[in-house]
Amino acid sequence: MATDSTTQTFNSGTLPPTLPSLSYAELLSNLIQQWAAQTKVSPSLASGDPLLAEFQSIASQGVFIENVLALLSSLTRAQTSTGANLDTWMAQFGFPRLPATYANGPVTLSVLSAHNTDILIPLTTIEQTVGGAIQYQLIADTEQAAYVSGSQNYLLPAGETSISATAQALSPGSLYNVQANQLTQFLSPPPGIDQVTNPGPILNGEDAESDSSYLARFAAYIQSLSKATGPAITSAIDNLQQGITFKLYPNTNNAGQYQQGMFTVVVANSTSALITNISTMLESVAGLTIQYNVLPANVVSGSVSVSIAPTAGYALTDLELPVQRR
Secondary structure, X not given: OOXXXXXOOOEOOOOOOEOOXXXXXXXXXXXXXXXXXXXXXXXXXXXXXXXXXXXXXXXXHHHHHHHHHHHXXXXXXXXXXXXXXXXXXXXXXOOOOOOOOOOEEEEEEEOXXXXXXXEEEEOOOEEEOOOOOOEEEEOOOOOOOOEEOOOOEEEEOOOOOEXXXXXXXXXXXXXXXXXXXXXXXXXXXXXXXXXXXXXXXXXXXXXXXXXXXXXXXXXXXXXXXXXOOHHHHXXXXXXXXXXXXXXXXXXXXXXXXXXXXXXXXXXXXXXXXHHHHHHHHHHHHOOOOOEEEEEEOOOOOOXXXXXXXXXXXXXXXXXXXXXXHO
């Protein structure tokens, strides 16, 4: 039990929320103080004392429970979840994390002296850094002049000494980016080719999306879910305040005439402030390039008279006021 001096308040408004907690020493001290207060005995507990051992055991369990609760709290919201736990949270919405990407870029394949015949270089050719810590493999690239689409090979023409090809890292992520002239070995040299290198740095490999980027993209995704449909616009107006009476006229201009790509909202019992608020709200939910009007309803006065014939057990005077209100 914590004394009043150690009582902490759970601040649910903070981001992330903070849970009150006590250290092992604080928990142990509180237990001893409470025992002393209840028994009216001055505590003098030496190491090895059975009572002290019991208090230490309880304090240890208290720290464990605090850690479990802190972990549980962090997993109940996306903002405080991390890594695989955040992925699981987002999976409820079918919103996967953007995966790591593979670095790719040009490499130069060359021979020490020109050959009299064409040399075909297969896409299975693997280039690597010295020792093979980072490996790349040739990939199809129709923008490379030396790539032969029909055979899915790169071609070094007879009489030429080098060609440019495109290679991609075998593993994704920024760890497999390379600086210029780092890919200088073949895992297994293709027949007829002597050398390889990457003339420039290849730095377009990206790590998997970070938690912060993932959360920011999810927030933008949720905010973009507004649909520019009649029900969505109706719902948005209804959410402004209670008691709004309006009618939505699709493909209608402010003169009540047919006009594609425009809709008009006619609001009953409106004020200029309400008209402005609805117009502002429509900016965020109306479709791109869709025009709209928000107009106050034209009030048409009329008189209605009804005859009331109360059934047995009802007095006419009791019915008049409810009928007038309707």
